[in-house]
Amino acid sequence: MSGPRHPLIEVEVSAALARDLLVEQHPDLADLPLHGRVHGWDNITWRLGETLALRFPVREVSAPLVATEHRWLPQLAARVPVPVPAPVRTGRPSARYPWPWTVVPWFPGTVVATTDVTERTPWAHELAEALAALHVPAPADAPVNPYRGCSLASRADVVGPRLTDAPGIPHRAALVDAWRDGLAAPVWDRAPVWVHGDPHPGNLVSDAGRLTALLDFGDLGHGDPASDLATGWLTFDVAGREAFVARTAQVRAWDDATWRRARAWAAGLVPVFLAHPEEYPLMARVGRHAAEQVAAS
Incomplete structure (x- = not known):
């Protein structure tokens, strides 16, 4: 990761880790290219192929927020007239990574x-x-x-x-x-x-x-x-x-x-x-x- 160390990040999600988690939990997606990593306050997002993205919480306090999205976003997506990142797939904690994570659509723009x-x-x-x-x-x-x-x-x-x-x-x-x-x-x-x-x-x-x-x-x-x-x-x-x-x-x-x-x-x-x-x-x-x-x- 180039530039200053992001102070809020507790777990760094490298391309290798993201790939391992795909192989482990969603192997049919594991051959898609990973690119365009983006750091947020609470999450790291990797673009997956052309139409998907992987979203990982990077600190313990933000992990429950992902579980909230998993539960409620599929319902709310039907209500909101703008595309929202309702989960395409969900990821679970494992020996490689401690928190739930998400496969979401990639939105152009x-x-x-x-x-x-x-x-x-x-x-x-x-x-x-x-x-x-x-x-x-x-x-x-x-x-x-x-x-x-x-x-x-x-x-x-x-x-x-x-x-x-x-x-x-x-x-x-x-x-x-x-x-x-x-x-x-x-x-x-x-x-x-x-x-x-x-x-x-x-x-x-x-x-x-x-x-x-x-x-x-x-x-x-x-x-x-x-x-x-x-x-x-x-x-x-x-x-x-x-x-x-x-x-x-x-x-x-x-x-x-x-x-x-x-x-x-x-x-x-x-x-x-x-x-x-x-x-x-x-x-x-x-x-x-x-x-x-x-x-x-």
């Missing part, structure tokens, strides 16, 4: 975080429709995510000090004001809805003016949709956000308090994206953009 923000407005309505389709009441046994979909107050002891004390936070005063405004807004008082948990630009794929995939449902949970709607500031500029909000209002008429909480979520996520700028420069770029958008709105 470009990771949105690498694209110019002005190119995203044409598909802002598609993301609004995808999230609106997901934001419906969740069943009682839906997974609980203590970091997304929850109340802002439940995160205040962690997020507040991050915003005020973490070094190098741009537009700090505006972010603190947005966070406090969200805390002051009325709380979510409806039935808990499904939430993706992490629909930032690193988990979106676009191609030729269309949104072609919504990735990484590891943070799937249920509760307040405001944490998902924060993508309006993470992903878009003013024009894109206006299109995103307008289409969301047509499909899901969330109140002003929900959008205040969404803006607060965007502010609170900025220190997370900026936490490892050398190891994750693309995520740092998302964080700087979000700070600019919150400050300008």
Whole structure:
């Protein structure tokens, strides 16, 4: 692996290890070429042939998230009008690798975080429709995510000090004001809805003016949709956000308090994206953009 060591990775998944696991558990796929490894916060993804990918958690805390995807994504994929990585095959822990893993479809296009923000407005309505389709009441046994979909107050002891004390936070005063405004807004008082948990630009794929995939449902949970709607500031500029909000209002008429909480979520996520700028420069770029958008709105 070239470049700085990714600090979150506990288990490195080499091509040799990925191949061994295929031979062991899915031998009919083992002769396909492995290429294009991508590192994320919690996972390593290897492209497998032209139409598939292998997704491996790289730290113990993220392994249960894969099990959540295995259980729920096949059901949710039928609901969301944008392609999502529902499992094609599932992998089990073994002597070679300690956690469950997944074979998923490979979606054509470009990771949105690498694209110019002005190119995203044409598909802002598609993301609004995808999230609106997901934001419906969740069943009682839906997974609980203590970091997304929850109340802002439940995160205040962690997020507040991050915003005020973490070094190098741009537009700090505006972010603190947005966070406090969200805390002051009325709380979510409806039935808990499904939430993706992490629909930032690193988990979106676009191609030729269309949104072609919504990735990484590891943070799937249920509760307040405001944490998902924060993508309006993470992903878009003013024009894109206006299109995103307008289409969301047509499909899901969330109140002003929900959008205040969404803006607060965007502010609170900025220190997370900026936490490892050398190891994750693309995520740092998302964080700087979000700070600019919150400050300008």
